[in-house]
Amino acid sequence: ETQKANLKQNMPFTCPDLPYPHDALAAKGISKETLTFHHDKHHAGYVTKLNALTEGKADLQAKSFEELIKSEQGAIFNCAAQTWNHTFYFNCLSPNGGGEPAGALKEAIDSTFGSFEKFKEQFTAAAVGHFGSGWAWLVKGGDGKLAIVGTHDAGCPLTEGQTPILACDVWEHAYYIDFRNARPEYVKAWWNCVNWEFAAKQL
Amino acid sequence: EGFSLTEMFRIAAGVAATAAGVCLGARACYAQEPKQFPYSCPPLPYPYTALEGQGISGETLRIHHDKHHAGYVTKLNAAVEKKKELHNQTIEDLVKTQQGAIFNCAAQTYNHTFYWDSMSPAGGGEPRGKLKEKIEAQWDSVDSFKEAFTAKAASHFGSGWVWLAQRNKDGKLVIMDTHDAGCPLTDSGVTPLLACDVWEHAYYVDYRNNRPEYIKAWWNCVNWDFAAAKLQ
Numbered sequence: 061e062t063q064k065a066n067l068k069q070n071m072p073f074t075c076p077d078l079p080y081p082h083d084a085l086a087a088k089g090i091s092k093e094t095l096t097f098h099h100d101k102h103h104a105g106y107v108t109k110l111n112a113l114t115e116g117k118a119d120l121q122a123k124s125f126e127e128l129i130k131s132e133q134g135a136i137f138n139c140a141a142q143t144w145n146h147t148f149y150f151n152c153l154s155p156n157g158g159g160e161p162a163g164a165l166k167e168a169i170d171s172t173f174g175s176f177e178k179f180k181e182q183f184t185a186a187a188v189g190h191f192g193s194g195w196a197w198l199v200k201g202g203d204g205k206l207a208i209v210g211t212h213d214a215g216c217p218l219t220e221g222q223t224p225i226l227a228c229d230v231w232e233h234a235y236y237i238d239f240r241n242a243r244p245e246y247v248k249a250w251w252n253c254v255n256w257e258f259a260a261k262q263l
Numbered sequence: 264e265g266f267s268l269t270e271m272f273r274i275a276a277g278v279a280a281t282a283a284g285v286c287l288g289a290r291a292c293y294a295q296e297p298k299q300f301p302y303s304c305p306p307l308p309y310p311y312t313a314l315e316g317q318g319i320s321g322e323t324l325r326i327h328h329d330k331h332h333a334g335y336v337t338k339l340n341a342a343v344e345k346k347k348e349l350h351n352q353t354i355e356d357l358v359k360t361q362q363g364a365i366f367n368c369a370a371q372t373y374n375h376t377f378y379w380d381s382m383s384p385a386g387g388g389e390p391r392g393k394l395k396e397k398i399e400a401q402w403d404s405v406d407s408f409k410e411a412f413t414a415k416a417a418s419h420f421g422s423g424w425v426w427l428a429q430r431n432k433d434g435k436l437v438i439m440d441t442h443d444a445g446c447p448l449t450d451s452g453v454t455p456l457l458a459c460d461v462w463e464h465a466y467y468v469d470y471r472n473n474r475p476e477y478i479k480a481w482w483n484c485v486n487w488d489f490a491a492a493k494l495q
Contacts, residue, residue, distance in 0.1 A: 101472045138420055191367055192443040193421040193463075213421040232422075232463035233472060241330040241464065 072111035072121070075104040076147050084155040089249030094237045102233055103146040110139035129218050141214040145195060149227045154255035161256040165225075165263055172206040179208075180251065186210050187228045187247045198226040200263060225262045226254065300343050300350040304328075304336040305376050313384040318480025323468045331464055332375040339368035358448045370444040374424055378458045382484035390487040394494055401436050409482065412438050412459075416478045419461050427457040427490060434495060456490040 078084075078099045083092035110128075113136050114120040120128065120136065125147075128140035160176050161169060173179035179198075186208050187196035194212040199222040201207050206225070209217060217224050228250050235246035307313075307328050312321040339357075342365045343349050349357065349365075357369035389405055390398060402408035415438055416425040423442045430437060431452055439447065447455040459481050466477035 097471050105472070135420075191364075232467060236463060236467040237471070240326055240468070241334070 073107050073114075073125070073143070075099075075107040075143065078150055080155055085153060085249075085253050088155070088158065088252040089238065089246075090153070090253060091238050094234075097237065098229075098234060099146070099150065103143065103150075106139045106142040106146070110136065110143060113139060126218060129216050138214040141216040144218070145214065145216055145227060146229070148224055149195075149229050151258050152226050152228075152255050153250070153253040154258070155253075157253040157255045158251065159254075159256070161260065163260060165256065165260040168206050168263065183208050183226075183228075184244075184247055184251075187230055187250070188244050190230050193231040196228045196230060197222075197224055198259070199224050223262060226259050298353045300352070301340045302336050302343075302354060302372065304333040304372070305379075308379050309384050314382060314480075314484050317384070317387060317483035318469065318477075319382070319484060320469050323465075326468065327460075327464060328375075328379070332372070335368045335371040335375070339365065339372060342368060355448055358446050367444040370446040370448075373448065374444065374446055374458060375460070377455060378424075378460050380489050381457045381459070381486055382481070383486035383489070384484075386486045387483040388487070390491065392491065394487060394491040397434075397436055397494070408438075413475075413478050413482075415440050416459050416461055416481075417475050422462040425459045425461060426455050428453040428455045429493075429495060431495070454493060454495065456493050457485065 078095060082095045082099070085095065086092050120132075123131070125140050125144045128136060129144060132140060160166065166176070169176055169179045173182060183196060183198060190196060190210045190212075192212060194210055194215065197209050197211065197217050199207055199209055199217045201223075202221045207222075209220075209222065211217065228247065230243065235243055238249070239246040307324060310321075311324045311328075314324065315321055339354075343357075346365075349361075352360070354369050354373050357365060358373050361369060389395065395405065398405055398408045402411060412425065412427065419425060419440050419442075421442065423440055423445065425438065425440045426447055428437050428439055428447050429435070431454060436456075437453065439453070441447065447453050459478065461474065466474055469480070470477040
C-alpha cells in the first residue's frame with residue numbers, strides 16, 4: 061500500500077478507504093460509529109494535515125508514506141506515520157476475522173511464544189498496559205524473529221527496521237465510543253476481528 | 264470598574280455553592296487526607312452535572328473522575344504498597360521523586376485533582392484584578408492569551424495537558440504543555456495556576472474528535488479565582 065503523489069496533476073496524498081463497510085465489525089464489538097469517526101475523522105484528518113504540511117514541497121509530495129516515515133520528524137512524521145499505522149490497523153481487522161492463525165504464522169507464533177495462548181496473553185498485556193496514546197504490534201525483527209512491541213503516540217516499527225505483522229490501536233479514540241475507559245474489553249473485541257490472512261501475508 | 268450582570272450571577276452562584284459546602288476556591292488538598300499511603304481520590308469539588316450548562320456532561324465527569332482519576336489512585340496504591348520506604352510520602356513528594364509507573368499514577372492523580380479545581384460551575388467569563396493585569400501585561404489582552412492557550416491545547420499531539428503557570432524567579436506567566444502524565448511540579452521553577460486535560464478521555468464522550476469545541480467548553484468553566492489564589 062505504498063502511495064505516491066502525482067506531481068503533474070498536483071494531487072495530494074489520499075486516505076485509503078476502509079477495507080469493509082463502516083458497520084462490518086459491529087457484531088464483533090467495534091461499532092459503526094467508532095469506525096466512522098476513526099476512519100473518516102481521525103485517519104482522514106491525518107492525511108488532510110499531511111497535505112497542508114507538504115504544500116509547496118514537491119520533494120516531500122513525491123515520497124510515499126513509508127519514505128516520509130523513515131526520513132521525516134515532527135509534525136510531518138506524526139501525520140505520515142499515523143496515516144500508515146491506521147491503514148495497517150484497519151487491514152488487521154476483518155468481519156471474517158478472529159479465531160487463531162494457521163500455517164507458517166501459527167508455527168512462528170508457537171515457536172516464539174510457546175503457544176498461541178501465551179502469545180495472546182503477552183500481546184494483550186502489551187496493549188492493555190501501554191500508558192498514554194500508542195500502539196501494540198506483532199512484528200518480525202530484522203533478525204527474522206517475531207516480537208511484541210509497543211510504540212508511543214505515532215511511533216511506527218518501520219523506523220526500527222521491523223516488519224509489522226499485526227497492529228492494535230490503543231489511542232483512546234479507538235475504543236472510547238464503545239468501551240469508554242475499559243480498554244481490556246476493547247482488546248477482547250480486537251481479538252474477535254483479527255485478520256490472520258492479512259497478518260500471514262506480512263510474514 | 265463594575266461587575267456585569269453575568270459576573271454577578273456567577274459570584275452569587277459561587278457564594279451559594281460555597282455556603283452549600285462545595286469548595287470553589289483553592290482547596291488545601293492535593294495535600295489530600297490522608298497525606299500518606301494509602302492514598303485516596305479526592306471527591307469532585309461539585310456534582311457530576313455541575314458543568315453541563317457549560318459544555319461538560321455529567322457522564323464525562325462521572326467516568327473521568329470515578330474511573331480514570333480514581334483508577335490512578337488505585338494503581339498508585341498497588342504500586343506503592345510493597346515499597347514501605349515510600350509510605351510516608353505525599354502525592355506531591357512522589358511526583359517529584361519517582362519515575363515510571365509510580366510517577367505516572369502519582370502525577371495523573373495530582374493533575375486530575377488540579378484540573379477539577381481549574382473548572383467551576385461559577386467559572387468562565389474573564390479574569391479580574393491582579394491576574395487580569397498580569398495576563399494583559401504578558402499577552403496584551405485576555406483574548407490574545409486565550410488564543411495562545413487554545414492553540415497550544417488544540418495542537419498538543421497525543422495525550423497530555425496544557426497549563427497556565429507562573430515562573431517563581433520573576434513572576435512571569437507562562438503557557439506550557441506536558442505530555443502524558445507530565446506535571447509542572449517536576450520543574451521547581453514554576454507554580455501551576457490552571458490545567459486543561461487534553462487526553463482524549465477528557466472530551467471524547469461529549470465532542471468525539473472535536474477537541475477545539477471541548478476547549479471552548481473548558482473556557483466556559485475556567486476557575487479564575489483558583490488561579491488568582493495561587494498567584495504570587
